[in-house]
Amino acid sequence: xxxxxxxxxxxxxxxxxxxxxxxxxxxxxxxxxIEALKTHGAVELLAPDDLPNDxxxxxxxxxxxxxxxxxxxxxxxxxxxxxxxxxQHVGRKVDAVVSFEIGGxxxxxxxxxxxxxxxxxxxxxxxxxxxxxxxMMTYAIAGVCPSPAVAYDxxxxxxxxxxxxxxxxxxxxxSLAMASGGMITTAEHPMTGAELKPAIIPGTVGFSVMxxxxxxxxxxxxxxxxxxxQDVFAGSVYGECRLLYCGKVSDKATRIIGGYDIGEATLTPxxxxxxxxxxxxxxxxxxxxxxxKVVATVPDLIVIVDYETGMPINAERLRYGQRVAVFAVGCPxxxxxxxxxxxxxxxxxxxxxxxxxxxxxxx
Amino acid sequence: xxxxxxxxxxxxxxxxxxxxxxxxxxKALTSADVLTGITNALDTILSEDGVSQSxxxxxxxxxxxxxxxxxxxxELSPVAAVRIGLPSGNGLPPMVDWPDxxxxxxxxxxxxxxxxxxxxxxxxxxxxxDEIDAAVADIKAKGIKNIxxxxxxxxxxAAPERDVAAKIQAAIPDARITLxxxxxxxxxxxxxxxxxxxxxxxxxxxxxxxxxxxxxxARGLTCPMxxxxxxxxxxxxDFVRQxxxxxxxSGPTNSLRGACKLTGLMDAIVVDIGGTTSDIGVLESGFPRxxxxxISVGGVRTNFRMPDIMAVGLGGGxxxxxxxxxxxxxxxxxxxxxxxxxFGGDTLTTTDLIVAAGHADIGDRSRLSGLSPDTxxxxxxxxxxxxxxxxxxxxxNADPVPVILVGGGAVLVTGGLKAASTLHRPVNAGVANxxxxxxxxxxxxxxxxxxxxxxxxxxxxxxVKDEAISRAINAGADASTIRVADxxxxxxxxxxxxxxxxxxxxxGDIAALAKKExx
Numbered sequence: 001x002x003x004x005x006x007x008x009x010x011x012x013x014x015x016x017x018x019x020x021x022x023x024x025x026x027x028x029x030x031x032x033x034i035e036a037l038k039t040h041g042a043v044e045l046l047a048p049d050d051l052p053n054d055x056x057x058x059x060x061x062x063x064x065x066x067x068x069x070x071x072x073x074x075x076x077x078x079x080x081x082x083x084x085x086x087x088q089h090v091g092r093k094v095d096a097v098v099s100f101e102i103g104g105x106x107x108x109x110x111x112x113x114x115x116x117x118x119x120x121x122x123x124x125x126x127x128x129x130x131x132x133x134x135x136m137m138t139y140a141i142a143g144v145c146p147s148p149a150v151a152y153d154x155x156x157x158x159x160x161x162x163x164x165x166x167x168x169x170x171x172x173x174x175s176l177a178m179a180s181g182g183m184i185t186t187a188e189h190p191m192t193g194a195e196l197k198p199a200i201i202p203g204t205v206g207f208s209v210m211x212x213x214x215x216x217x218x219x220x221x222x223x224x225x226x227x228x229x230q231d232v233f234a235g236s237v238y239g240e241c242r243l244l245y246c247g248k249v250s251d252k253a254t255r256i257i258g259g260y261d262i263g264e265a266t267l268t269p270x271x272x273x274x275x276x277x278x279x280x281x282x283x284x285x286x287x288x289x290x291x292x293k294v295v296a297t298v299p300d301l302i303v304i305v306d307y308e309t310g311m312p313i314n315a316e317r318l319r320y321g322q323r324v325a326v327f328a329v330g331c332p333x334x335x336x337x338x339x340x341x342x343x344x345x346x347x348x349x350x351x352x353x354x355x356x357x358x359x360x361x362x363x
Numbered sequence: 364x365x366x367x368x369x370x371x372x373x374x375x376x377x378x379x380x381x382x383x384x385x386x387x388x389x390k391a392l393t394s395a396d397v398l399t400g401i402t403n404a405l406d407t408i409l410s411e412d413g414v415s416q417s418x419x420x421x422x423x424x425x426x427x428x429x430x431x432x433x434x435x436x437x438e439l440s441p442v443a444a445v446r447i448g449l450p451s452g453n454g455l456p457p458m459v460d461w462p463d464x465x466x467x468x469x470x471x472x473x474x475x476x477x478x479x480x481x482x483x484x485x486x487x488x489x490x491x492x493d494e495i496d497a498a499v500a501d502i503k504a505k506g507i508k509n510i511x512x513x514x515x516x517x518x519x520x521a522a523p524e525r526d527v528a529a530k531i532q533a534a535i536p537d538a539r540i541t542l543x544x545x546x547x548x549x550x551x552x553x554x555x556x557x558x559x560x561x562x563x564x565x566x567x568x569x570x571x572x573x574x575x576x577x578x579x580x581a582r583g584l585t586c587p588m589x590x591x592x593x594x595x596x597x598x599x600x601d602f603v604r605q606x607x608x609x610x611x612x613s614g615p616t617n618s619l620r621g622a623c624k625l626t627g628l629m630d631a632i633v634v635d636i637g638g639t640t641s642d643i644g645v646l647e648s649g650f651p652r653x654x655x656x657x658i659s660v661g662g663v664r665t666n667f668r669m670p671d672i673m674a675v676g677l678g679g680g681x682x683x684x685x686x687x688x689x690x691x692x693x694x695x696x697x698x699x700x701x702x703x704x705x706f707g708g709d710t711l712t713t714t715d716l717i718v719a720a721g722h723a724d725i726g727d728r729s730r731l732s733g734l735s736p737d738t739x740x741x742x743x744x745x746x747x748x749x750x751x752x753x754x755x756x757x758x759x760n761a762d763p764v765p766v767i768l769v770g771g772g773a774v775l776v777t778g779g780l781k782a783a784s785t786l787h788r789p790v791n792a793g794v795a796n797x798x799x800x801x802x803x804x805x806x807x808x809x810x811x812x813x814x815x816x817x818x819x820x821x822x823x824x825x826x827v828k829d830e831a832i833s834r835a836i837n838a839g840a841d842a843s844t845i846r847v848a849d850x851x852x853x854x855x856x857x858x859x860x861x862x863x864x865x866x867x868x869x870x871g872d873i874a875a876l877a878k879k880e881x882x
Contacts (some may be wrong), residue, residue: 072482181481321761
């Protein structure tokens with residue numbers, strides 16, 4: 001399978017849905033990715049199983065505050081240059097690149113890099129959604145070392161990291177992002193093909209394209225889209241898809257704590273009937289409750305869409321008065337192990353509740 | 364007394380207001396030259412008994428001419444787009460995501476220069492004098508007189524835009540320059556797009572303002588003239604010559620503001636029912652609730668704030684299914700007068716339903732004899748259900764809200780609406796836009812990214828407020844009447860604590876009128 005310039009709008013829309021409220025505005029990364037594919041031609045999408053065990057793969061994406069890149073734009077060749085800098089640092093060529101986060105703009109950066117360097121992209125990613133911290137990535141959970149890693153900034157400044165654990169790496173890379181104007185591109189968590197296969201959420205790039213196409217072709221009222229979405233998710237690594245609620249945003253209060261947009265949104269029904277719905281936000285939508293009862297939690301996906309069009313709404317753009325629907329989607333199997341849940345369950349975000357898989361919650 | 368004029372694509376409406384009272388109103392066709400339509404409207408208004416030119420203190424004009432020029436790609440001048448931001452954004456020049464026809468209309472004269480700053484003021488790169496000189500020489504050689512200058516993080520540090528503009532002005536003395544920071548808001552491409560559209564409209568703005576001035580002069584009016592902006596406030600003639608793009612979307616805003624004035628309701632839902640759609644907007648404290656999405660004007664993404672309007676496919680010409688259970692979104696539109704059943708056509712429309720139910724006397728009722736009473740009943744229920752559902756989604760909470768009905772299709776509402784606490788059908792609803800223009804005040808707005816850890820919150824907000832106030836005064840506001848209408852603080856995720864986007868909006872009375880009252 002190939003990713004072509006004309007697939008990018010769908011890929012990006014699917015990726016915003018999977019971003020569960022995080023991931024930033026993909027407009028500019030979309031422009032850049034399309035530009036790169038038009039210049040260099042389509043990019044080969046490689047199933048993880050087709051990757052040789054000794055292949056050298058590196059994950060690539062943007063780290064920092066997506067809001068900043070609305071003002072200080074990235075450059076078209078940032079992604080390819082990051083890869084070049086990585087190859088120089090490790091002294092060898094890369095065989096393929098991979099996304100660390102399918103949710104939002106980071107789904108597009110590996111494709112942009114691969115196009116500029118004539119490399120294939122592995123079909124899959126390290127989150128299956130968007131998550132705020134590097135140690136929540138499947139690669140990190142599977143024990144992949146974050147370094148050697150390379151960061152590239154707006155002016156072409158290159159910083160290299162030799163850091164044994166992902167939590168430390170995350171802390172360092174955040175500080176660098178702030179010093180570099182808020183946003184950097186990184187090549188990190190290098191893997192062999194053999195290491196990658198058990199560590200990746202497979203198929204999410206191709207799936208995003210299909211999900212985006214489905215959303216576009218069936219654009220309309222969210223409740224009417226449910227059966228179509230259930231069909232699409234049933235045949236994927238995700239499985240369950242539920243419509244949790246339709247209503248209005250009657251309150252949204254967030255504030256920035258430690259760089260995170262933390263808070264809560266409250267939804268009330270359109271008519272007189274129905275309960276009150278709340279969603280906890282920490283950049284992404286993390287815990288959903290109906291009249292106080294938990295109906296979905298991270299790592300399962302909680303997605304808020306515009307009620308009229310079914311288009312996903314970013315947490316930064318969610319506001320009082322919007323008419324929305326809330327979907328929940330089961331997380332990939334990878335996150336069901338104890339080791340993974342230690343990193344991504346509600347407790348990892350400071351919520352004193354256990355993860356109960358979506359399909360085990362009675363409605 | 365004030366005169367409010369609304370220049371729409373089809374109609375030019377005018378009202379004469381004394382305080383809150385509508386003394387006279389008129390609806391005339393918009394003329395091709397716009398001027399004749401305005402003078403005709405003024406003639407009707409000024410022919411009112413006991414009104415003389417000297418009674419008129421101000422004329423307020425709302426116009427869709429600038430929006431239409433962009434949408435129809437007319438009247439647009441070539442523009443040089445100068446962006447200061449390299450090394451960031453390399454390969455993403457100005458107009459990169461514009462539709463081809465409008466980018467061609469402006470001419471794709473783009474220049475990318477080194478400079479600008481990071482969010483915290485650290486320089487992206489120093490300005491390069493030779494690079495600037497080369498760009499200016501090229502603009503001059505091409506004979507381009509309209510120039511938009513943008514710079515990364517210019518809302519926080521406008522010096523690079525000012526410096527480059529000064530060099531352009533020195534080399535091209537008659538250049539007309541829009542600096543992107545004066546178009547507000549963070550978001551480089553959207554702000555730059557707004558500046559580009561504005562610049563391309565400057566020559567047209569001169570012609571429009573000259574025409575307005577000539578129309579007033581021809582009718583012996585010497586009072587000040589103002590034009591409506593998209594946020595429901597006014598700008599004076601000089602300001603329009605500099606910022607014509609700020610008139611975008613002033614139409615729906617004036618309609619909502621007019622509905623507020625006509626009913627005295629500050630918080631309400633306004634339903635404007637036309638031939639094809641019902642446009643539903645929300646009044647909050649007397650002003651339209653603003654939409655939060657990126658607004659595209661003629662296919663160009665901009666950072667303008669527009670009223671949050673929900674359009675439902677229900678109007679006076681909407682098609683009705685045989686059983687009356689489904690209505691719209693298809694409509695016969697302006698062909699209602701030939702295709703509707705009561706007009707001798709063979710299409711069942713919503714207008715036929717209300718005539719059949721005996722709620723209106725339009726066209727020839729006898730042509731509806733074949734219509735089943737069940738269809739009429741079901742159809743009328745469908746109309747009310749559609750509006751109820753839509754209003755319910757727009758209102759801020761589950762409580763019923765006052766609903767104001769305006770527009771020619773308001774006759775469709777014959778029963779009560781469940782979503783409405785009270786239902787209002789103001790007289791003069793047909794000229795709500797002109798009334799909205801007439802009652803407007805002068806506003807000023809400023810947005811900055813500030814760091815509360817560097818500058819205490821109170822001081823930071825005061826600084827942004829001062830800039831908003833000075834903008835309002837420049838736009839013609841009376842300093843002593845200025846009050847803060849809105850303060851919005853948005854923290855920026857993934858950044859250090861205290862990094863906040865602050866937006867302040869202030870409103871004041873018109874200085875020229877305030878002076879007159881104290882004299």
